[in-house]
Amino acid sequence: MKRKNWLVVAILALVVFGLGMLANSIMQRRAESQHLSRAENNLKPFESVNEAWEEYYPREYQSWKQTADTTFRSKHMSSNNDDLLAQRPEMVILWAGYAFSKDYTAPRGHMHAVDDIVHSLRTGAPSDTSKGPQPSTCWTCKSPDVPRMMNQVGVENFYKASWSDYGSEVVNPIGCADCHDHKTMNLTITRPALVEAFQREGKDITKATHQEMRSLVCAQCHVEYYFKGDSKYLTFPWDKGKKVEDVEAYYDTINHVDFIHKLSRVPILKAQHPDFELFQLGIHAQRGVSCADCHMPYKSQGGIKYTDHHISSPLANMNNTCQVCHRESEGVLTQNVYERQDYVFDLRNKLEKQLAKVHFQAKFLWDNGAQEASMKPILQLIRKSQWRWDYITASHGASFHAPIESQRVLADGLYYAMLAETNMNSLTDKMKITATFAMPDISTKAKAQTAIGLDMAKEHAAKEQFIKNVVPQWLQKARQKGLLVSAKN
């Protein structure tokens, strides 16, 4: 053959090869869409068993399973110690009189949600004879079994039960059915509290755009909330707005108190995790970025683009997250994040120490005969201060999501706590107290827990019995009902 003919053959071969590649890609995509149509047929409504979804969405499922992996640590997360009370014994003092002072650990991936609530000292050691101590509302954000049960028994009935009532029902960790419609796979809101909060704001959540939904499914749980009334009805305190002052004004109006502080007698507001609220006040949300854009970036496998369900810190995966928009190097971007975190952490540290001090100082005044009327304005200052500390500290990622808001709130908190000390000094003066205030030793978690009168040996022993005797029964029952298929739990 002549050289020219060879060239024609070579080009032809390349074209045919290309067509083959294209055909393969089309077939892969078709196979994927067949999965989708099978999903429409085979998944049950309220399917809470995450494993049931694997067949239809293998990539999403496989990446979701990786949420069990919590090895990634950014700068301000200690690598070898998830016990935050051990890292920061002041927090034991701030929560004196509340279950958080017993046990508070670093957050872990969704796969651990049920495990962690069961093992936490905060949920105590209920048995058939000793119910509670927490209401069933505590389960609300832990599992796709919750919408299933709510559908079965009714929302209010679910909330007002005891936490231990649903030990054999709520067994699958946060997963597919929490955010997805079983038929269409569309993002969907399964928790009533968010829908109700929107309704009270005069908004219809079903009108949300897909991009909004990529944050709103997270906002079902990653928010500030409280348990309203005797039925412990899960409620978002957003009626006056989402800033720390707005939520405080809401709570003040209804005279809400989470607990009376054991040392200072301050009527404390305990913040949950106002992640969505604070995120919305930061520049990323203001520029239309959703939670999923950074925490669940798009990935590609073979011919298929899908959303990475290994929800994690964007720093673990910067080429797919930050660098989609920002052209700077990983090193520069990481430095930008750490700088914001450093600044917020520094203020938090100052405020945390100051708050521990004023709680003890208030106790000192009570012990020396201070009167209700003189103490009231001081207790209000401490309440305001601790609320601001908690709003930022409890919020995952606040220091990056909204650094200037976080600094503002913590600086205000520090101001109130310093004012409280000044006012207590004046009162000490006025009362002519001759005793001298001294801080007790709270340099370790154990010392701090002793200082607030906790019997941790007893707490641990009871929990151990609960884990040994009660939990296996719960899991066995769940298996019998077909709710639990994984080997691990």
Add this chain to the structure above:
Amino acid sequence: MKRKNWLVVAILALVVFGLGMLANSIMQRRAESQHLSRAENNLKPFESVNEAWEEYYPREYQSWKQTADTTFRSKHMSSNNDDLLAQRPEMVILWAGYAFSKDYTAPRGHMHAVDDIVHSLRTGAPSDTSKGPQPSTCWTCKSPDVPRMMNQVGVENFYKASWSDYGSEVVNPIGCADCHDHKTMNLTITRPALVEAFQREGKDITKATHQEMRSLVCAQCHVEYYFKGDSKYLTFPWDKGKKVEDVEAYYDTINHVDFIHKLSRVPILKAQHPDFELFQLGIHAQRGVSCADCHMPYKSQGGIKYTDHHISSPLANMNNTCQVCHRESEGVLTQNVYERQDYVFDLRNKLEKQLAKVHFQAKFLWDNGAQEASMKPILQLIRKSQWRWDYITASHGASFHAPIESQRVLADGLYYAMLAETNMNSLTDKMKITATFAMPDISTKAKAQTAIGLDMAKEHAAKEQFIKNVVPQWLQKARQKGLLVSAKN
């Protein structure tokens, strides 16, 4: 003619018209470059008369003249009151014992630089018989006559003269020769302090890129500085870094004190205007944006692209500044700026009031017999606090240039001032002082100035005489020397 021929003629006409346009544009550009070559020939070295540059750079000159226009006001600049001491009488207290407590007004455009320093009460009322009260160093940033004089008399001799010595020499406001080489029109550094600071850092400023120079020409003056030694040698305190703590460490090392506070006896550090330092800590500088990018954006007139020399707030001109990079609307971007400013202003307000309080409280302790040794750590806290307040407050645009840094520094300042109060309460207690501390009335500028013992009537009268008798002589001499050609001054 046939229709087709008409078409050919029409196309030809269009092409010819286009060529005409192109030729005109080329000619305009050539005319411009002829201006440039004439500039190389006709401008003298150290040409301080700004009007001499007009012929060669009409667009730059005309826009520079507009710096006289200071009508634009952003949210936090009062529209009808440039007297900042009247707006914030606490500032009178903070500067008790220093000339700033007499007169402090909102910054105005470069065109007013000489006028403003001459009219300020801070420069007093010198005459032939009463020199000073300020050193000649105060002129350094006010005029292109300064590099001219430095060249003539030597840098150190210039600094160590009296301010009044150069009243008939320094007469042209900040202009062309301050930043431009008279031959090449390249950006150039005319002030020794910046060059020397670079040298001490081991850097050669002549190696700076053009983009760096678009900030460095501003950094000749928009920085923190002090007058070193008996010759009042203008020096930038950057040897340990540019953060507020670095500069403080530098000043602490050399035991620098700007003034002893008249009430509290605190050895105060007065911040100048660390604009460049704080700008560098913000995200815009970190992303390579220069001062000129936002304050002197490119403009186009006819065929010529030039730099707008009407230096002003980027908010006055957002389509040429912010919106070159940011696609958001003016409304949204303005809101983003104001939010940052609001947060910083709120902290500043708190700190300013608290500082005024602790100065009086320290005086109260001195008046009641407090000892040097007990007061020293308290005075140090106030020094640290006021330094932080001033570093942010004195810096133009800090709240936007570096919002998270500004919040951090002010929050630290507030913390120190609150600690000072707490410690003074303890000391009052310990000293068993029976008198009660009360804040004097400082609700107006006049009341605050009376509270620190200023005789403002005397100050104003002397200044009036100076303006009436001395200044006209200075200007007349300057005209005779050919230094001053404008009608106004």
